[in-house]
Amino acid sequence: MAKDGKRARWREAGEPLPDVDEYLFGSGLSLSDYTLSAEGVVSFRDKAGREFDLLIDHPQLEAAIKERLEALGAREAF
Incomplete structure (x- = not known):
């Protein structure tokens, strides 16, 4: 995760993907903090209990995460 709290962006298709487990769980979230809807929407719950959709701007990373x-x-x- 970037210093300002935002996740880094991977725009170039040729760039290597980050480690998916590190991307998902590196900030302290666990599997129980994530949902994957039938429509393919990935959502997560932060430590304060707020729910967010995970916006992924890299198609290959999105597929790997799902x-x-x-x-x-x-x-x-949830």
């Missing part, structure tokens, strides 16, 4: 959350058994709703 695949990883599915493999881990992410639930569909």
